[in-house]
Amino acid sequence: MEPIMRKSFTTTRRKEQTRTQFRRRRRTVDVAYIPRVCPAYNLAKAYKTVIRNFEEEFRPIGVSPTQFGILVHVAISEPVTAALLAEQLGSDPSTVSRNMESVITRGFVNSRTGKDRRERVYSLTEDGRTVLESAVPAWKSASRRALGGMRKSAWDVVLRDLRTLSN
Template structure:
């Protein structure tokens, strides 16, 4: 019997989340922290509000994530804009090093064989998942 698509995605997400947590642990990161570092690397100077939207967490959660990463010396906030101005966030050299190692670990989980798929099937699945994700952002929950 086939299960509903949403439930299948939830089940797969749980399995992959546990594997991702295990892969990030040696780098001292959580999956959310990895997502924050990767997003900052892709968009240096990003503000916290935009960062929260990109990594799908609340503004409060991203504030806590960034504060933890800042304390660890992995990111720095540019506060040169003065009071009330957006403080852009950037990776520190140490943050870049940690992200590079964590990215290599994450890449091992991205091999199509991990999913039991051919490269072409993995490309198709990724495209479909991105379309489903966009649809969820465009339509409010009911």
């Protein structure tokens, strides 16, 4: 019969000391400041608050903030290619293609093949123009609510800085 192998007391104690040291180190790491300064956290938190306002305002019209943004950019640049639309929206072409499905299905946007068979070109339909026009007052209201009591000069600075971040 082979003897039973036991871990030595010192090995077990060393592991326990290492765990304790790790716990102590972990407790001393100051992370409380991170939510106050983290760009990702603060931008995401602001985005969620703002988007909620826009969703509430657009709900009676039956469009989402994403669909409204698409309609605006198609109206500005029509006829517009998927590649240019993706650039304007800050998205990749596959995301734009996926998001376009809902506005095309609802009859707000026409889609056709461009010069190259792989290229898609979009333009607004009459229904799309009507929905866009009816959504502008909701957009104005949501914008006012989202900015709350922020002064215009303060918003101008924030907007300039956001554009710097996104370029």
